[in-house]
Amino acid sequence: MRHICVLGSTGSIGVSTLDVIRAHPHLFKVESLTAHSNIELLAKQCEEFKPKMVVLGSADVANRLNALLKTMGLNISVEHGAEALVTASTLTSVDTVMAAIVGAAGLLPTIEAAKLGKRILLANKEALVMAGDIFMSAVASSGAELLPIDSEHNAIYQCLPDANTSNGGSRGKYASLGVKEILLTASGGPFRNHSLDQLKEVTPDQACAHPNWVMGRKISVDSATMMNKGLEVIEAHHLFGLPSEQIKVLIHPQSVVHSMVRYIDGSVIAQLGQPDMKTPIAYGLGWPLRIDAGVKELDFATAHDLSFEPVDLQRFPCLSLSYQALAVGGLSPTILNAANEVAVDAFLNHRIRFTQIAELVERVLDQTQVIGAMSLEGILEADKTARQHAQLMVKGLNI
Ligand code: NAD
């Protein structure tokens, strides 16, 4: 039996994780859950899964949940704040952590669990973008099992030569195993065919209406700008130890082929499935065994169009910015991620236009000089500086 902490249990990935866990009560026991503020849903999850401990974002919501749990007759420890997130992910009884907090807030509880050698199911790509080298060395020195949950990376993981035998044992050595490159597929989001002029006018609700996937609002906007694919290129670089020249992106509007690996002999191996995150989540929870994810089968008896096309970098500059940040290296990906988080938040709150997200990220990348050590503290400091810089720029932009 695996003992699980779900960081971000009230979000899209968190809820899907609990759906898979619910279907296998003999395989999984929930030890701790965390959420930012949705106490109604967290209370329901407490009633069903009876964790030892839950964590919320502030004292106010923690007190309210505590009162609610008392009326429900549940004796569960309720804490709040950043340190409590680390307590939840590093409990001795926890052996598996689903990292499904959105954004930089997920970094510390995830990396601290990795240092202790726990199995990490990584959905929170921002953690790897901002601190990839440090995160991966924490995994290597503790021997933690790191399983990608992001659907593209989960697909690539399944298509690599050693998926079921060695967890990351061949990281950085894939070229010697005949891997030529990896092909990350991208749906292109809701604005795949929009002109630049049309992109200037799109609203947050339109950006969050993804054609294939149901996701949280931040990643939905990232999918619409294609920053999501840019973050995924950086994520793939760290997860698989491949240089950026061997990480390609192509548009595949149907989101059925989740990604592919091209080998030197001409073979291309792809992973296919429904666009439903329960498949990669079940893969990570069950690894190396396969378990039922509760996902509808792909039906090949009805016609499927699987089409592929190149990306238009003019309309989706966030992808180029990500490749550039990866090439510059150092703290650039940290700055890219921080600026993007601020820009997406400003767009969702109607303070900047959709097309200004890329402009803002580019300006913050150009103008933020951070000379810091590549330590966790240095990264958190660069994250903070870039956010302050981005916030000032938001104020200066006219919508
Ligand atoms: P979401 O917005 O639906 O959920 C986010 C969760 O994080 C919620 O439980 C929320 O309470 C918690 N949270 C938010 N801010 C927090 C903070 N400051 N401190 C602590 N907790 C906080 O997001 P999601 O779509 O579930 O995505 C979660 C992560 O998984 C993201 O990093 C995203 O990029 C990644 N991901 C999601 C999908 C998907 O299909 N949804 C696919 C691939 C990767």
Ligand code: MG
């Ligand atoms: Mg993805």
